[in-house]
Amino acid sequence: MKHLLLIGVIITSAAGLHAQDKTIQNLQTEGSKNIKKDAADTAKKTWKTGGLFSINASQASLSNWSAGGDDFSMALTAYLNGYAFYKHGKHYWDNTLDINFGYVNTTSLGARKNDDRVDYLTKYGYELNSKLSLATLFNFRTQMLRGYTYDKDVKTFASTFLAPAYVTLSLGIDYRPVKNLSIFVSPVSSRWIIVKDDSLSARGIYGVDTGKHSINEMGAYVTVNYSAKLNDIVTYKGRLDLFSNYKHNPQNVDLYMTNLFAVKLSRVLSATWSLDLIYDDDTKLFGPDKNSAGLQMKSVIGAGLLVKF
Template structure:
């Protein structure tokens, strides 16, 4: 009888232990597959926000025995890259953006030439005075990558290359944010360096730098306005306008640098883009009948192709 009772207790214990183990395993499986959710009480914000976008547009045409005429071959490539890194912690902020544009055209009649080339880095540190106003310091560097030429028919004239010209701006001022995605930075005293590193361009006294010299410093008032907008689900806009008045020479002639980019989303990775750039620099005298006058420079590029955000 005792043997039978002992056997019964042993079997009951094994079954109970097995059921407990099954329950433990089930709990472990449930915990392991459970989605992790942020605690509602945790209001920690990211210190850094990073990202960007890349756009590539390509067009090509070929003609053979085409009675209407035209270039036998033409190809155009335009590429645009924007990268950003924004830091925010307490009253301190640090915004960094890098824009790189490049365009290339090759035709039978005109040959190969670039139609867009820009490297633009902007860094701005801010200390919050109130919700809409920062005390800020700004650094801006702008140049191009490859050799550029101006064209008069089939004649071409060397006009630019890397660091010729280049513009470096240092400013201390106030940064105002009246609404989301709009920044208005104003500095009454800024320092700007115009660099012409190439010897042949320096010898011609290009871009306001004295003949034979490679740089020039300017002191003046500076303002930059940056704005981004999502017009609707498929259309976005990014724009910037810089204004600079040189206290040392013709302060009434304000230099203008403005970029505009519209992007229309066609699908997840396809889009159409339109960029419109305007520049007026009183020291860039390449225009007019005698090629010795300043003028408003305008560049418009329309394309369709790949657009990737990262």
């Protein structure tokens, strides 16, 4: 009988130890499992933000230089681009802000700006399919400081903040055939040209009647936006705006185009080339009689600091 009791105790103890081993093994297995993320943790971000800042500077001094030239010259150009893109389901909202400024100072010419632009573009869209959307667009464009035209030794006041300024409101179709390319087409757009300064308004320039501070135009509007990394060191950002005024000479299409190429030289250094083209049928400041429209072109090449954020 004693032997039977002893055998029973041994079997019971072994079974208990086996159960404990099983419990420990189960705890180890559960502890080694990866915790599965909740669906909210893996959801795509609704906002994408960032930008680009570039500043280029150059300075030269001459003393007893037989080949001639200005005794002193300095040039500074700066560019800031910021963006905020929202995407949720079929809804998206794109925002971009571009600020350009250029300054040059020489002994013979004095100080003057050679670039000045503030350009804000916002667009809300609702996707009909993967490439086509219904969208509404708002664009505001002006400059920050007073600008002048120079004819020989004559300096003429030509622009300042809100003089001129261009405000465009459009409703249309947004077509995105490939990544980073957007083609917005609107058959019905409203554009306001603002000349806030009294002295510029009195001259009746930029298409605004003499003494008036603004004019409204109805027309067709197209804007094409494209940005891409062309290779490991070269990036490109461009925009083309076309506007036809239904009320006045619709065949004379206004053009506004910006191009920026950035070549990465090192982690923070780069070379940049910006090329801007503008044709506005209402800006009649050119030609022999200074009363004609013309293609405006601005090209700026520089090397300096480039920071992406």
